[in-house]
Amino acid sequence: MTTHQPILDVKNINVFYGASHILFAVSLQIAKGRTLALLGRNGAGKSTTMKAIMGVVPIKSGAISFAGSRIDGQAPHEMARKGLGFVPEDRQVFIDHTVDENLRIAAKRGVDGREEWTIENIYDAFPLLAKMRQRKAGMMSGGEQQLLSMARCLMGNPGLILLDEPSEGLAPIIVQEIGRLIRTLRGTGVTIILAEQNMHFCLGISEDAVIIDKGQIVYRGTIEDLRGNKDVANRYLAI
Numbered sequence: 001m002t003t004h005q006p007i008l009d010v011k012n013i014n015v016f017y018g019a020s021h022i023l024f025a026v027s028l029q030i031a032k033g034r035t036l037a038l039l040g041r042n043g044a045g046k047s048t049t050m051k052a053i054m055g056v057v058p059i060k061s062g063a064i065s066f067a068g069s070r071i072d073g074q075a076p077h078e079m080a081r082k083g084l085g086f087v088p089e090d091r092q093v094f095i096d097h098t099v100d101e102n103l104r105i106a107a108k109r110g111v112d113g114r115e116e117w118t119i120e121n122i123y124d125a126f127p128l129l130a131k132m133r134q135r136k137a138g139m140m141s142g143g144e145q146q147l148l149s150m151a152r153c154l155m156g157n158p159g160l161i162l163l164d165e166p167s168e169g170l171a172p173i174i175v176q177e178i179g180r181l182i183r184t185l186r187g188t189g190v191t192i193i194l195a196e197q198n199m200h201f202c203l204g205i206s207e208d209a210v211i212i213d214k215g216q217i218v219y220r221g222t223i224e225d226l227r228g229n230k231d232v233a234n235r236y237l238a239i
């Protein structure tokens, strides 16, 4: 038996949308405190993998374990209770509520009672949000909403965070800010899975990388090795 049991262990999951087979025996593991980049082109299956882990879409076969227990087949709110946090690509914020209300609604203790993230810590880590406490989320830019969505996730004090393309379509200044935040998060010992099309964004942010292509995992390694492996990067990623 290995002593390095992964905190998240996805084993051979198959996912269908109706009759369409979307994920083919996808397996991935992540050790506690690591950051894994889940890379792949448009339509490769990144979001579907995250939704399957969160219980948003059902798996047809395979198994998903978190912290040593099976979690597949459970509802998304159960996953949140177990310490999984999800920032979906469509940035779910309450547009008619202020920044402050959005954050307070999301407040929750971590599984082990941890309250690392309080509203004041969030405002320290996200100075842009601190300036907008009373602004309605619907009046914010896409980048600001992305930051709010990440901050809402942290208010639940998750042990594992799934970030679905947090940099997509955003201005370079906000992309930089998001990169800085993810590096800060790593320092807190949280485990992160980062779905991205852009390998360059992940350099210096994640340690490990997997590539998904047409619903299959086609590469596993470190992000540094991938950077040096131009063949694989060119074949499976838009560079």
Ligand SMILES: Nc1ncnc2c1ncn2[C@@H]1O[C@H](COP(=O)(O)OP(=O)(O)OP(=O)(O)O)[C@@H](O)[C@H]1O
Residues within 6 Å of the ligand: 017, 020, 022, 040, 041, 042, 043, 044, 045, 046, 047, 048, 049, 089, 165, 197
């Ligand atoms: N609700 C759905 N019903 C049917 N097919 C879907 C649905 N959602 C996604 N798909 C298909 O499943 C495949 C994987 O999609 P997915 O959204 O997981 O890809 P992705 O890697 O997240 O892409 P992107 O980078 O564009 O977000 C695609 O072929 C997509 O067309």
Ligand SMILES: [Mg+2]
Residues within 6 Å of the ligand: 046, 047, 048, 089, 164, 165
């Ligand atoms: Mg997606």
